Amino acid sequence: MTRTSRIAGYIVVLWLGATANFLLPRLLPGDPVDFLIGDDAGRLTRAQRSAMLAQFGMDRPLIEQYRHYMSSIARLDLGTSLAHGKPVLKVIAARLPWTLLLVGISIILAFVIGFILACVFHWVERARTSSALMCTVVFFGSLPPFWVGMVTIAIFAVALRWLPTHGAASLEEGITWGSVFRHALLPVATLTLGYIPSVFLVARASLEDALGEGYVALARSHGATPLRVLLRQAAPIALRPLVNQFAMSFGVLLGGTVIVETVFAYPGLGLLLYEGILALDFPLVQGVFLLLVFSVVLANIAADILQVRLDPRLRSGLDATA
């Protein structure tokens, strides 16, 4: 694929994402006025309803709304949140750091732990131990995050009183490093636990491929120990497929924060999205989804660039087709 067609592909993906993002909330029955007025929305006259929708630009024909929506995106104007009464960008900006904190730490931990476990899986040669490890990892990964979150709260917050049950920082202390760290531990643990298995499975498979390569056999024939072969010869090669996995994980984990942040009342994007959906807050939901689409595409672009850097064969392939 040429560089130009690759860029065109990304643009099409972004456009499709933005369009779906516009259409999906509008396919739902009802409109945000039901939320703004509550039980009494039914008594509004057509004119009153239109006047309220007009405040948020939702009284116009769909195609006009779409045109306005696309041009607003180009100007980085995501509209005004119905529930917050503030620019969506401002609302998202206030919540984004909390989610980046959770997701960033969770991705790093999941990759480090998942990769180490995959190495252990190959290093331990006894089949029974490897199977036990595999079963354990997959078992923990298959637990619903909601349930894991509640169990960690029950054990570490309620029973042991080591960690707080909810929030991003202590209300009394305010936002201090210690308070933020303590409040992030359980949500991070829940997110990480849920993502380790997919990293582990990819790393295990790619290590297996790498261990079957000729240069590994050569290293073994020169008397290298199994651990040295694993860490020095196979592991660096096995890391390459994980770069794509890393990019993908960003979107997956951002989505996963909806449940985890709701359980822990953590004021990030996931909880914001959940509240936005409950309120049929179209501009807010669109804004958060758009951010997800952009971040996943950007992560993929970064992964593509990194892949080429890590594997020169891909670069020459690209040049050849260019």
Added chain:
Amino acid sequence: MRSRLVAAGIGLIACLALPGFAAPLRVAVAYEVTNLTPYTPGLPETLLELVYDKLAAPSPYLGNAQPWLATAIVPEGQDGKAWRIELRDGVRWHDGKPFTSSDVVFTLRYYRDGTPNRWTHHVSDTPKLTTIEPIDRLSLRIGCERPCPMFDRVTAADLVILPEHLWRSVKEPHLYHGPLIGTGPYRVSQLEAGRFLRLEANRDYFGGVPRVASIFISFIRNPATAFAALCAGELDLVAAPVPPELVEPLAHRKGLAMTAGGNSPVFGVELRVNFDRAPFSDPEFRRALALAIRPGEVLQRVALGQGVVGPFPALASPWTKPGLRQPSDDPRAAAAIFDAMGFRDRNADGLREDRHGAPLRFSLKVSSSEPLNQRAAQVVVRQLKAVGFDVEVNVVDPARSRALYTTRQFDLLIDDVTPHNLADPDQLMQSVMYGYLWHEGRSYPELDALISQWRIASTVEARTEAGFALQELHSKAPVAIMLYYPKSHYAYRPQAYDGWRAIPGLGVFHKWSLLEFAGGVPEWAKP
């Protein structure tokens, strides 16, 4: 969600709470507070009234409203259309500006003529105020298009008053982000969206000094997390009812105490019937449907017997006809009516078909955020199956549930019903006019006659009687079939604060729980 309940149980099993003491008071509410004005969607009146005041208090629900920001609200003339309002002297807004009649005049006009909110119909529709004029600095006069004999007990007890000097130029109130200034017992000290709201006592409050100096309000949507936080000593009160299965364990938990939300429940769970769709549009079919329901069983299985069954609206309300009954608990009579209407089991499969042999299948919508209502749906489905109906439960997200209800895309729907709909006599008229119990334009001559009678009633007695007649008509062929009225329990840490007063319709987290009343505690505010 059922998983929430399971998780709540797990949280409690691990609950080894020891009492703790905390100041400021830490309270959790089950929604996110994004702003604190009457135009903030979904904000309960109790939270709003910590910061703002109404002309009368405590609420329209029990017929006991007394002047609050006002000193007197008296009728003028004999036609029940005009009222004179005298206001307290010396009241100040949180920013120090004096509160005067121009604030009240401004607020009533703003609600009447401006963007609607949950409360505005009390001045723009039922009743519709035609004149709102100041008399002097501390008095004003209002006039209604039709008789408004309930103005002092309902309208005045329902609308919070806004400061004119801050709201005068606000054209889009849903987007208001100016200072949050009221006359109430608490000032907004800090509001961090998504995290917390901090309130500080207004020591100059005309109603008495608040007994708690500072309150931190956290937003915890998931009840299991909120009750776990209470057990862990991180909260002093969860301002949401305790789920029935947790009442016993929490009541016996060391360091926690429990209070019941008043002995007169004005909050309920109901089965809504879409009267716009056949066969529910037929009053006889609705009556038979109500007869097929056994609310007592729903109460036992869902709320573990904690509550009462009763008709719509709430029997505990003085605005409800004494002795009003809802047809129920007679599946045999229901089956006989269905048979007579031609809905019979023609192919012996245990389910009824219509005259053309088409099976009768209905859907029952219920919100995914209401686990108890999902349980109620299962019981109702079984009860309806016993009389030959195939009903499928559709669990939908809360926004979709609300939208399906508003756009009338449902057969049956189970939802909570608030005191506003159950115990507000003016709201009853809104309900029969705008879609909850009926809607304008849909033929129902008997109802139209009663609506006319209600509108011309110019005394409290006549208006109440007219309301009784409307209620009786509804109960013959209900579109809102009451399932049960839960008894709400609230869990808190008495070491932190033990002054919670349960008031029907308001729960325990309201300003009347937090005030050292000036001039004695009113009867309705006594625990």
